[in-house]
Amino acid sequence: MKTMNRSLFATLCLAVGLLASAPATAAGGADVHLDAANINLYDQASLQRGARAFITNCLNCHSAQFMRWGHLTQIGLTEDQIKANLMFNPDAKFGDYMTTALDPKDAQSWLGKVPPDLTLAARVRGSDWLYTYLRSYYVDPASPSGWNNEVFPNVGMPHVLHDLQGAYSKVVVGEREVHGKKEPVTKLALDRKGTMSPQEYDAYVRDLVNYMTFMGEPVRAKRIQIGIVVLLFLVVAFFAALVVKKEYWKDVK
Structure with missing residues (x-):
């Protein structure tokens, strides 16, 4: 016993x-230092705002090929609401997967590579990583896109949310010693304001990451x-x- x-x-x-x-x-x-996303998968209002943010900003180039439009009913939306407010492609059906209208050949020609599918991005990277990444872009004239990222150095994707967040630059504020070598200490400084305040942008990204986390595992x-x-x-x-x-x-x- x-x-x-x-x-x-x-x-x-x-x-x-x-x-x-x-x-x-x-x-x-x-x-890297990751800021806590503090998402809430039980907050349906946040998930609905995040779904709109994802469809508006991400689905133009990226697919979510393992996510059906019908799954959005799990975040409190009705079929009529989804069709009227989120399904912008008139040929799309409610049971279809959420795919981009961007042709892979065009993507390869215009962007140099086909943008990856984002269905499982939150499961692969983690919510905190996505939240920090989307808030860590800065202007880099040496980059082909004109942008770089502190979390993902030499990232190929430009900052598609810069109109909302604004434009930041990386500035040196000091130095530190690492393994006997001196390295610069940098921070991001605001060069141009966006349409949102920093607090509003953080909340916007949190909603987006909340939805992407849901999408990765409904x-x-x-x-x-x-x-x-x-x-x-x-x-x-x-x-x-x-x-x-x-x-x-x-x-x-």
Whole structure:
């Protein structure tokens, strides 16, 4: 009986540990400081704003070929709302995947490469990475696109949201010593204001990243809910097993 109790307790601890460590593992990787996105997959208003931001700014060049238009009903939108406000292609059907109208040959000719599909971008990179990346562009005259990024150096994609955020430049503010060598310390300084304040732009990007996180795994919020219920059941079952064990063995000497 003691062995069974230890096994049940070990299983419970392992389940809790796996649930707690999953987000940290997914977010790890690049040696850069990442700002916390603080997304909320249960905030349907944020997800709806993010969906519009994605379709307006990203779907022109990038596809989301594993995401159907119909899945947007999971964030509180009706079929009529989706068709009227988000499906700008008159030939698209409600059950179709969210693909770009940009022809791959044209993309190769105009951009030098075909823009990657973004369905799983948040699962691959992590929400914090995307949130920081979309706020880390700066003007770089040496870059073919005229833009660069602190999180993704020499990025090929230009800053498509610069009208909203404005234009930043990288300036040297000091130096530091790394492994015996002096390196410049830089920061981004605002050169030209955008149509949004920094706070408004951060909120806009947070909504966009929130939606992209949902898009990468539409059942994630439901999975987390089920996981919590299962863990609570295991806790109750563990203590119930202890009570049964004590009751069963109380007369055994």
